[in-house]
Amino acid sequence: MNSARERLAAERRRVLVQLASLTGDYDAVVAASLDTNADDEHDPEGATIAFERSQIGALVRQARLHLAEIDQAQARVDAGTYGVCERCGGQIPEERLLARPIATSCVRCPVSGS
Known part of the structure; x- marks a missing residue:
């Protein structure tokens, strides 16, 4: 199962890099929204920023869920049930x-x- 452990570790590293990038993207969108009109309903750019923030937030949640699944798989390797x-x-x-x-x-x- 050593190769399974290595694959899971590589997958975990990949997701952590992805999560760091998404977090940076999210922070950039939030910073951009600070420089715009806060009225999303009437500001044509506000809807775009809100959409981007929502989309990146969903990707961050998905990456965190995937990390939890990787951790569970690593626990199965440790338990001998992988x-x-x-x-x-x-x-x-x-x-x-x-x-x-x-x-x-x-x-x-x-x-x-x-």
Whole structure:
């Protein structure tokens, strides 16, 4: 399982870089909104800034959720249950784990979000 541990660590590093970038983008949008009219309803640029802030906020939440899923997968590696389908108890194919290292189910037992 060392390669699984390495894949998860690499994925975690990638998501942390993505999260740092998104956080910087979010901060930039917030800073830009300070320099504009605060009336989003009547300011044509206000709606754009609000949309961007909302969109980046959603991406930040998604990245944080993915980090939690990576941490859960690392816990499964530590517990010796990584690669075992949480639904049927069968093995999750290596190809699926390579494509989606956080997978909790085999292909026959899809679980929402995995």
